[in-house]
Amino acid sequence: MLMGVIADDFTGASDIGVTLAKGLAGEGGMKTALYMGTPGNAALPDIEAGVIALKSRSLPATEAVAQSLAACEWLLAQGCCQIVFKYCSTFDSTPAGNIGPVAEALANRLGARGVVVCPAFPDMGRTLYQGHLFVGSSPLNESGMEHHPLTPMTDPDIRRVLAAQSENPPGFISWQQVQSGSASVRDALLAQAEEGRCLVVTDSITNADLVTLGAACNEARLITGGSAIAQGLPHNFIARGDAQGNVPQRVGVQGKGAILVGSCSRMTLRQIARHAAGHAVLQIDAEDLLLGKASRETLLDFIEQNQHRAPLITTSGDVSSVSVLQERYGREKVANAIEDFFATLAVALADAGVKRLVVGGGETSGAVVKGLQLGSVVIGAEISTGVPALLAMRNAQPMALALKSGNFGSEDFFNRAFQTLAP
Incomplete structure (x- = not known):
């Protein structure tokens, strides 16, 4: 294995997995495996990139650090010479972490300084300019992320957010410096490292900027960012002749299907409304879950009877209704009830x-994958930007999955994904 990725949630893991698997247009990517948690066995010898999906984003920082370091040790034991720490492109975190503590712990383990911090994902409208993160034309704190139930983002300046989470103040490389090319960025990162900067927030507005950063990090032991940071990384290994250049294949499985959605993001709510206009949607009141009122038999019957209508079950609601429940029962209790459901x-x-x-939803995806006890999956072709089809084996039977982060996908995503997973 050449490259290892530690992802702090399951949807992000599949996102960066397909980014590595497809690589640059016309060149291909790396043969990539996605592991649901740190494996207990060695990787297959032909795997070039391994992505470990953790559910560490909302854990206490000490637990997130411990899990991430354990994942790092496994990846190093497989021969990885480069580690990527992947987090959300909206930098989902709190003043206590977990991005800063995990990134610093990995940097210390790997002896790395001048480590890129870049959550930008231009294809999804997430850009970083003068250290400020934008979602489309809105700064992060006006994008809806300020209302996130677990990690409300109220400051668009990633330098300030990261400084609150880290032991050492972060460095910064501006977009103008990135425009000077990969050699200039590499020199700037070395200079920041010599100044004692462990983490360096790095502007990026376009995919070309991210490819420049990838070239600048050709020999970096550690890189951190959103999934798009990986766009140019396979090229480094392919150019050296270490990787061959592969293309992910289409995934489809015969059988019944279902759509499960727990995200409350603005885009997810629009996607559910679009789906309800022509397909079957069953809304579950989250308070019913807390009171034990949900009937599993009713839910199974709904899925069975509506196979021709792409059946969707959701607990998603508007921010105000979620806030009321959190105030009444506690944030953690509400989240745990939905994930357990x-x-x-x-x-x-x-x-x-x-x-x-x-x-639909990162926390929901993590709960589903853990519930199904899936060990590893094969990454297939992209369904939508950042969302690949995944092929898993459960009880010796194939399953096809799509794990979508809350804000990803077009408004017709749910039906399109439902149909795409069929043969």
Whole structure:
């Protein structure tokens, strides 16, 4: 294995996995495996890039650091010479972490300084300019992320956000410096390292900027960022003759399907409304889950009876209704109830013969994957930007999955993904 990725959630892991697998247009990428948690066994010898999906984004920082370091040790044992720490392109975190503590711990383990910090994902409208993160034309704190139930983002200046989470103040490389080319960026990173800067926030507005950063990090031991930071990294290994250049294949499985959605992001709510206009949607009141009122039999019957209508079950609601529940029951209790619901429901559906699952929301995806006890998956072709089809084996039977981050995908994503996962 040449490159290892530590992702702080499951949707992000599949996102960066497909980015590595497809590489640059016309060149191809790396043969990539996606592991659901740190494996207990060695990787297959032909795997060039390994992505470990953790569910560490919302854990206490000490736990997130411990899990990330354990993942790093496994990747190093597989021969990885470069590690990528992947987090959300909206820098989902709190003043306590977990991005800063994990990034610094990995840097210390690897002896790295002048480490790139770049959450930019231009294809999804996430750009970084003068250290400020934008979502489309809006600064991060006016994009809806300020209302996130677990990691509300109220400051668009990633330098300030990171400084609050880190032991040492971060460095900074401006977009103008990035425009000077990869050699100039490499020199700037070395200069920041010599000044004692461990982490360096790095502007990026376009995919070309990210490819420039990838070239500048040709020999870097550690890189951190959103999934798009990986765009140019396979080229470094292919150019050296270490990787061959592969193309991910289409994934499709015969059988029943279901769509499970727990995200409350603005885009997800629009996608659910679009889906409800022509397909089957069952809305579950999150408070019913807390009170034990949800009937599993009713849910299974709904999926069974609406196979021709791309059936979707959701607990998603507007921010105000979620806030009321959190105030009444506590944020953690509400989150755990929703995640437990989707985990047990996914298992019940799989046991009932469902072979195709589309899941909306990072925390929901993590709960579903853990519930199904999936060890590793094969990354297939992209369904939508940042969302690949995944092929898993459960009880010796194939399953096709799509794990979508809340804000990803077009408004018709759920039906399109449901159909794409079929043969």
